[in-house]
Amino acid sequence: FTRMAMNNEETVALIAGGHAFGKSHGMVPAAKIGMPPEIAPMELMGLGWHNPQGSGNAENTMTNGIEGSWTPNPTQWDNDYLTNLFKFEWEQTKSPAGALQWTPVDKSAPKTPDAHIAGQMNDLMMMTTDIALKVDPEYRAVCEKFLGDFDAFTQAFSKAWYKLTHRDMGPRERYLGPEKRNENDLLWQDPIPVADYQVIDAADVASLKKSILATGISVSDLVYTAFSAAVTHRHSDKRGGANGGRLALAPQKDWAVNRRTVPVVEALRKVQDEFNGQQSGGKKVSLADLIVLGGCAALEKAAADAGVATEVPFTPGRRDTTQELTDIEMFTWLKPVADGFRNYLDKGFGEISQGVSPETMFLDKAQLLSLTAPEWVALTGGLRAMNANHDNSPYGIFTDRVGVLTNDFFTVLTSTEYDWAKDDMKGLTFSLTHRATGQSRFVATRADLVFGANSQLRAVAEVYAGSDGHQRFVKAFVKAWNKVMMLDRYDVKVASN
Numbered sequence: 001f002t003r004m005a006m007n008n009e010e011t012v013a014l015i016a017g018g019h020a021f022g023k024s025h026g027m028v029p030a031a032k033i034g035m036p037p038e039i040a041p042m043e044l045m046g047l048g049w050h051n052p053q054g055s056g057n058a059e060n061t062m063t064n065g066i067e068g069s070w071t072p073n074p075t076q077w078d079n080d081y082l083t084n085l086f087k088f089e090w091e092q093t094k095s096p097a098g099a100l101q102w103t104p105v106d107k108s109a110p111k112t113p114d115a116h117i118a119g120q121m122n123d124l125m126m127m128t129t130d131i132a133l134k135v136d137p138e139y140r141a142v143c144e145k146f147l148g149d150f151d152a153f154t155q156a157f158s159k160a161w162y163k164l165t166h167r168d169m170g171p172r173e174r175y176l177g178p179e180k181r182n183e184n185d186l187l188w189q190d191p192i193p194v195a196d197y198q199v200i201d202a203a204d205v206a207s208l209k210k211s212i213l214a215t216g217i218s219v220s221d222l223v224y225t226a227f228s229a230a231v232t233h234r235h236s237d238k239r240g241g242a243n244g245g246r247l248a249l250a251p252q253k254d255w256a257v258n259r260r261t262v263p264v265v266e267a268l269r270k271v272q273d274e275f276n277g278q279q280s281g282g283k284k285v286s287l288a289d290l291i292v293l294g295g296c297a298a299l300e301k302a303a304a305d306a307g308v309a310t311e312v313p314f315t316p317g318r319r320d321t322t323q324e325l326t327d328i329e330m331f332t333w334l335k336p337v338a339d340g341f342r343n344y345l346d347k348g349f350g351e352i353s354q355g356v357s358p359e360t361m362f363l364d365k366a367q368l369l370s371l372t373a374p375e376w377v378a379l380t381g382g383l384r385a386m387n388a389n390h391d392n393s394p395y396g397i398f399t400d401r402v403g404v405l406t407n408d409f410f411t412v413l414t415s416t417e418y419d420w421a422k423d424d425m426k427g428l429t430f431s432l433t434h435r436a437t438g439q440s441r442f443v444a445t446r447a448d449l450v451f452g453a454n455s456q457l458r459a460v461a462e463v464y465a466g467s468d469g470h471q472r473f474v475k476a477f478v479k480a481w482n483k484v485m486m487l488d489r490y491d492v493k494v495a496s497n
């Protein structure tokens with residue numbers, strides 16, 4: 001529930017409210033139920049979990065194994081779940097399927113009508129998670145509040161239900177239809193105030209690019225900062241991203257992985273102040289736009305230095321939000337444990353990842369950014385060319401021309417002139433030596449070598465490494481970069497639909 005950004009009050013409201021309705025199903029021992037669809041014999045045609053008892057459904061239904069309803073009237077909104085949970089002692093019993101569940105000790109406790117057999121009354125049922133609401137002191141305090149105030153419970157459930165069913169829809173710009181609510185954003189919607197100023201135009205973009213490059217911040221740092229702002233985006237629940245400028249706010253500004261961005265944001269603020277101070281017609285540039293624009297300007301320079309003239313797309317209109325409109329605790333869930341794009345592993349990685357490899361976590365990150373395999377490969381190769389490692393470390397920087405948008409990462413990665421060896425037993429880092437000379441050359445992490453070791457990723461890497469691959473790589477990289485920068489721009493996407 002915490003990962004869904006629910007506090008204790010919301011958690012209790014949801015469980016107590018949800019279990020005001022319906023029933024759990026466990027009439028048949030699991031051993032009697034047929035195989036799941038994916039491993040059932042072909043002739044079952046995808047219909048697994050065959051239930052041989054009676055009709056196989058209705059009063060014979062078997063799903064999770066626990067059997068019964070929580071309340072005497074499970075089709076009505078009321079406070080009976082909490083009333084009975086607290087009024088009675090509950091003892092552990094077993095369902096017909098053999099699952100552990102809880103039943104009132106007092107046999108005079110209310111019963112509940114069977115969902116299918118007319119006239120049959122059954123004992124009430126609680127799951128261990130329901131009993132936990134009574135036993136845990138913090139949940140118990142919330143239960144007691146709701147027990148004494150049905151209206152407060154109803155209101156809390158209604159709000160938490162709205163949040164539960166909308167929290168993965170992202171910003172309100174994505175909401176459609178006549179029932180769309182128009183009041184101010186709620187904190188869990190990660191609000192970004194609307195722009196009450198004129199947004200920068202193409203001429204401003206051109207001059208701002210020059211101002212940013214004139215600050216002397218390195219192209220690597222600019223790229224790193226823009227990417228760090230955008231990479232928090234999660235396609236799964238549409239949270240995070242560069243819009244809002246939250247990279248400059250707690251908690252993100254304080255994450256170890258973002259340490260490198262702090263002086264860059266400082267310098268960009270000066271560019272922002274200077275530009276906004278010069279405007280007379282109510283025009284402003286947001287810090288969120290400047291952070292992304294800095295990355296775009298740097299990449300254009302890096303591509304030009306590599307001999308490929310490229311325009312990196314930039315769409316202005318990001319707005320800055322405030323610290324008050326940022327739920328620090330809930331944004332902390334976006335903090336990466338691992339981020340292969342920035343060659344980052346959290347200090348507690350071993351403990352948190354529970355055996356999941358860094359490259360698997362990297363795949364998860366790429367998936368959260370909704371990247372295809374070629375996009376993932378191109379993006380990583382470009383970031384390595386720019387040395388977008390969180391600590392400026394040499395891992396995966398297979399080039400002598402750092403900050404130039406070369407395809408060197410791929411040519412070295414796929415070359416047979418080198419030998420790779422583990423640095424330690426854990427196999428988290430590797431060293432590369434030149435086969436012919438024995439000279440040590442580069443170092444790498446698992447988030448680098450996976451692009452050579454995995455056959456599918458390697459197939460893409462070889463295309464970018466080819467003698468005709470450089471231009472193609474730059475094009476693919478810029479496209480993937482722009483995709484990531486635009487992931488959270490629902491204002492633009494919805495407007496153009």
Ligand code: HEM
Nearest residue numbers: 014015017018019021022023024025026063064065066129
């Ligand atoms: C600790 C959290 C929860 C646990 C462990 C839990 C567990 C379960 C289980 C095992 C079932 C029985 C499924 C079946 O056999 O068909 C069930 C049913 C149900 N749950 Fe939950 N649940 C939780 C929270 C919630 C929440 C937050 C809601 C809604 C706000 C909810 C609403 C329901 C409803 C309506 C049913 C009855 C479905 C039916 O009648 O077929 N539950 N729950």
